[in-house]
Amino acid sequence: MVADNKNSVSSEGVTASPAKVGDGGQASRRRLLRLGRPNKKMALIIIFLIVAVVAGVLIVDHEAKPGQKVYAEAAGHKIYKKDVDALIGSTPHVSEHDAAVVLADKYLTEAMAKENSVTVTEKDIEAASDGSNINQMKKNYPYAYQTLVNQVYFNTLSANNQGSYTGKFVVANFSRYVPYQSPLLAQKKAEDPNIGNSAAIAADKKYAYDFITSLYNQIKAGKITFDQAIQMERNDPVVGLKGYATQTQSGTFNGPLDQNGLLSATSIRKYMESLKPGQITKPFVVRSSSSMYDKSTAESYYLMVELDKKSGGNSKISFSQELSQAKKKYGYKINV
Numbered sequence: 001m002v003a004d005n006k007n008s009v010s011s012e013g014v015t016a017s018p019a020k021v022g023d024g025g026q027a028s029r030r031r032l033l034r035l036g037r038p039n040k041k042m043a044l045i046i047i048f049l050i051v052a053v054v055a056g057v058l059i060v061d062h063e064a065k066p067g068q069k070v071y072a073e074a075a076g077h078k079i080y081k082k083d084v085d086a087l088i089g090s091t092p093h094v095s096e097h098d099a100a101v102v103l104a105d106k107y108l109t110e111a112m113a114k115e116n117s118v119t120v121t122e123k124d125i126e127a128a129s130d131g132s133n134i135n136q137m138k139k140n141y142p143y144a145y146q147t148l149v150n151q152v153y154f155n156t157l158s159a160n161n162q163g164s165y166t167g168k169f170v171v172a173n174f175s176r177y178v179p180y181q182s183p184l185l186a187q188k189k190a191e192d193p194n195i196g197n198s199a200a201i202a203a204d205k206k207y208a209y210d211f212i213t214s215l216y217n218q219i220k221a222g223k224i225t226f227d228q229a230i231q232m233e234r235n236d237p238v239v240g241l242k243g244y245a246t247q248t249q250s251g252t253f254n255g256p257l258d259q260n261g262l263l264s265a266t267s268i269r270k271y272m273e274s275l276k277p278g279q280i281t282k283p284f285v286v287r288s289s290s291s292m293y294d295k296s297t298a299e300s301y302y303l304m305v306e307l308d309k310k311s312g313g314n315s316k317i318s319f320s321q322e323l324s325q326a327k328k329k330y331g332y333k334i335n336v
Contacts, residue, residue: 072100075111075330079103084336091143097336102146104332109153112326116312118160120152128152161322162256163313165272168306170215170229170250171262172208172239172283175300177201181291205299208239212283212302219280226280226306262303271305273313280306 072079084099113120126134129148138145179185179196194200215229224232230250234240241249248262257272258264265286275281283302290298315322326332 069335071096071336072104072334074104074107074327074332077107087143087146089140089142091141094143097334099143100334100336102143102150104334105150105154106146108326108330108332109150109157111330112157112323113153116157116160118156120149120156124152124156125149128155157322158319159256160312161315161317161319162258163273164255164311165257165263165307165313166252166254166309168226168230168250168252168308169263170212170226170233170304171248172212172233172302173244173247173300174201174204174208174239174302175247175288175298176244177204178290178298178300180289181293181296204238208302209283209285211236211239212304216280216283216304229304262301263305268303272307272310275305275307275310277307277309280304 069081070078071081071084079100081096083103084096087099087103088094088096112118122134125148128151129137134145137148177192177194177197177200179189185195189195212233215224215232218224219226219229233250237243253260253263257269263272265288267287271281271284281304283304285299286301286303287297288300290296290300317325
């Protein structure tokens with residue numbers, strides 16, 4: 001027979017050249033092997049890609065599980081569903097968002113307290129609990145307990161920002177005739193013609209100034225103590241309880257200035273910030289609100305302060321500003 005010189009097609013569909021006479025078809029098989037190798041490599045690549053895709057799907061699916069979602073974070077702590085659920089416990093009507101906020105606030109305030117060398121003790125928490133059993137609350141109502149603890153931290157940090165002051169004060173009021181703008185002003189003027197009378201106001205102001213200045217001079221001279229001055233003011237028939245039964249009288253203070261209505265006036269802060277423990281201010285006049293319609297003020301009383309102790313109060317920004325900056329610094333985020 002005469003050999004067929006035309007190309008033949010293998011079962012795999014690869015075109016093979018005719019074999020040389022005498023080589024037994026070896027050359028053709030070698031070429032087929034060489035041509036087959038790229039297909040094996042491609043198959044391995046495809047298998048690798050399939051494995052990678054499957055693994056990726058599994059990873060994504062794992063991260064998407066509810067227990068792995070980050071509900072909130074602060075100060076390097078991540079809060080998950082299990083943390084939120086543990087805090088809520090059996091407490092009704094508490095959302096996951098509320099619980100996440102409470103936990104984030106916990107880590108935020110602890111970090112701020114550490115940075116500012118502020119401490120919160122069990123006694124502080126008990127004092128803020130209104131007689132509740134702290135241990136039972138912690139065990140049975142963790143959400144309520146942690147909310148209480150957070151509030152103590154916030155109050156303590158706020159006090160540290162504003163400054164906490166302890167001491168005594170003597171006040172000499174002269175505001176009984178100073179008109180307060182309100183719907184009742186006309187009625188009050190009808191009841192007491194001296195309201196708004198500049199001469200009557202000036203006379204009361206002079207009496208208050210002379211009275212408190214006399215007390216100051218006696219204290220500085222060692223004739224009376226500050227405690228005695230407090231009692232003398234309260235007993236005075238003009239500036240004391242008899243003359244101003246509904247006004248704050250001389251006494252003590254302990255805490256931020258804004259917790260004491262008499263000491264919360266903006267004009268007082270500059271005196272308190274410059275005062276050192278053991279020092280006594282000279283009597284100074286204080287302005288207070290004189291209208292319910294706007295921010296008008298009027299001179300209302302003289303004040304003299306003895307400072308016993310002071311802590312904090314060195315911040316140049318308000319507590320709300322400090323809190324906002326701390327949230328950025330400590331990566332505070334709520335994700336639910």
